[in-house]
Amino acid sequence: MTEQLAILQVVIPLLAAPLCLIISRASLVWAFTLLTNTLCFVISVLLLNQVLDHGPIHYALGGWRAPIGVEYRIDHLGAYMLLIVSSISWVILLAGKTSLAAELKEKKQSLFYVIYLLCLAGMLGIIATGDAFNVFIFIEIAALASYTMIAMGKDRRALTASLSYLLVGTIGATFILLGIGLLYMATGTLNMHDLSERLANLHDSRTVVTAFAFFTVGVCLKLALFPLHWWLPNAYAFAPSVASAFLAATATKVAIYILLRFVFTIFGMEFSFSVLPLQNILLALGLVGILTASTMAIYQQNVKQLLAYSSVAQIAYMMLSLGMNNPNGLIATLLHLFNHALMKGALFLALAAVMYRIGSVQLKHFHGLGKQMPFTMAALVVGGLSLIGVPLTVGFISKWYMLTASLDNGWWPITVIILVGSLLAVVYVWRIVEAAYFKPAPADAKPVKEAPLSLLIPIWMLTLANLYFGIDSRLTVTVSELAAKSLLGGAL
């Protein structure tokens, strides 16, 4: 059984998805989805243990050996990402039943879970696979599923948001495909490990450079690196709350994973950073992204859009750290993959609770919520403090490594800009705090009760995780260091 874990990780949700159609009642479908997700989570834990004990796992699909057959390759980074995606997805699903019941009709809920499982399968597949074209297939599966999930939102603007995401996402995926195709043309193979060996000699080839260019632009569209981010705020704002939480916590992280995999494993660090100006691009776009997105977050009235712009800024942070081209920077990016997933997962779930109770996430409707929904607002405050990077939260750990990385390079101005980003975060987080705690509820508003336990428990699971991993960071730091080491080829 344990040898098949790698493929089971992807196959279980993939097969479970259509099975949902057989069950008709929404609560049963939810239970089934939760069960599937539990299995995925268990498998990801087992895989991480296996990788920590024995090193990277190679699994040949159908017994066909690489490089002809499709290979699944799970190393430290992959196992870490699988754990992140499956665990956060599980917690978010816990909140799913109550939240979705308020936002979707009964029939649509079952369909939602089908799409959710497909999206999950797609993302897990992206991470687990060791074949370049297989990655593209799973990218498309995950993407199409996310477009559908977003389109199911209650608000009519969900359709246009989904459509613009679809257009942008398809362009991105096509660019990625073009990149992969050009790589195939240059090397004759699609297996990632094989590609890395053959590409080592092809640094001068124009085909390879073009492949890199197409691939990078494509993946940057997917991960919403400024200025290719404009699809994200609307997509997160108008999707069903559970979908927003899930996508905010996982989709862009998986896209960053793809970037890391291609840049470090396939193209190789030397090519990407020394031969091509990837470092400058990441630094420049990262810096501008942090400042611009944080500033735009300050002016948003819809709290989901506020947090979406905040996500764009956090992604820019991760790209900036990557652009520092030193071990601490890479560790910072990897740490932030996990930490940001925790932060945004908690924040968007808290918003799901607000949406559930008052049916809106506009700042002007938050008045008086500090008193009426104390636990939900407290979770929002803790998540906000994590975004700012206050010590004892998970955000501080990432910030510390980013700042150390930039000081390692001796880049004072960039260090200051990272800190200014934190200050901008104080401003937009405090807008939410002030709206919730300082203005009394309007006299004609209906009294609002605290969110039900079925929502509060998942919210606080993620919020407490934010605090726990901010205090005991051993697990995340060790795994990130190992993953960084394996990406850098042991040269730390």
Added chain:
Amino acid sequence: MMTFDSATLLQLAIVLPLAGAIAVRLTGGSPNVREAMSLLTSAALCFICYNLYQDFDPQVETKIVLLEILPNLNLSFHIEPLGLLFALMSSFLWFITTIYAIGYMRAHHEENQTRFYQFFAITMATVMGIAFSANLFTLYIFYELLTLSTYPLVTHAGTKNAKRGGRTYLAILFSTSILFLLLAILNTWLLQGSLEFTPGGLLNESSSSMTAIAVLLPLFIFGIGKAAIFPFHRWLPAAMVAPTPVSAMLHAVAVVKGGVFSILKICVYIFGIDLLSALPTTEFLLYLAGISVFFASLVAMRQDNLKKRLAYSTVSQLGYVTIGALLATNMGIIGGAMHMAIHGFGKITLFFCAGAIMVVTHKTQVSQLVGIGRQMPITMTAFLIASLSIIGLPPTAGTWSKWFLMQGSVDTQQWALMVILGISSLMNIFYLLPIALKAFYPPQEEQPQEVKSQKYEAPLPILIAIVVCTAFCFLLFLFPQPLYELAAQIVNMPGTGQGL
């Protein structure tokens, strides 16, 4: 009665106020029980700090490493004289302020009292964390937590003004701590590989260039916004929107004292007195502190709102402590540490009186206080005595700290500073003494205002608090030895290589 060892007491000192906060929250329904919880917790904390003081032995290093948050960066605590001084002072004054707050909040019919007492307790836990921190990392963590836990206290009123005051408070404190202090800490970490507070100073010339270390000093001084050094002092007057017990405790004792305490601790245990006197940037910062002292006194003279006047006076007095730290001599450090405590007692008395006046007569402006001595004799007498302590005249405790600070500036031949200190004392006289004197002897031109209410003196808990603190202004003048000895131990720690 079980005897606890110092290490356990140390942990208890931080955990107890947190437990108290929970107790307050749970008993919020019955105000008397809730108040009893606050009183019990603060009394117990005083007791613990006193025991730690009695058991303190400079030869024995008591250190607790709680956990490792980042590789080689621990949350750890230790006991040393400066921290003990700060902890003793704050815990005692928390107890007194709780008594005061009970009188004030009830007489003023304040809302959300449970929230108030709860965050007060949490704040004290963070203050204990700062006092006993064993490295810069722990100090930074509790420093930020202090800002966060005092925010609900500052914005207690929940009004538009409170919100605006809270914004200034948070903006300045977070900007300075994130932009400067965190940067300074990271740089220290990268230069030295450690953040531990070491007797004699952590940094030394051999490990890194003097320029790098010289740049660190202003980053630290500006980074500690709670010390209200010009130009990052505006948060202090802005925070006067808070209820008076908050202003009294936090802005005369816990928050601002946390700031100057951090400066003292960093000067003594990160830089070390010898290194500090050799750095090129020390003099510039010394003069900046002097400017802070001078201009704050100037602005204080022009304020009519009593609390604002006291706030600017605090900015000025904090400059004294910073000067003491940056003079980089034994006398300077001792003077600075003593002034930290003595000013705390004096200022808290003044704020208590301001609050008493507000509760009884609803007056907030200095110009309205003419002739009020007849209605509130005890309060105004206390105000007079505390003013003398702030000015630095015998027979009040302020004499001693001023003496040591003057001595320190003579030792280092900083004549300009001596002049500034002298002029500032004169200005203190101008903006503090007339308030008390006019209260008792209204001049002919300014007739006493109509006595609006029939009340005569403040409620009893308030009076008790005021009298106790005033008594200390006398006691510390008559018996300064314990305070002096504790402060002297800071510069005498084994490993410092300094003698007195």
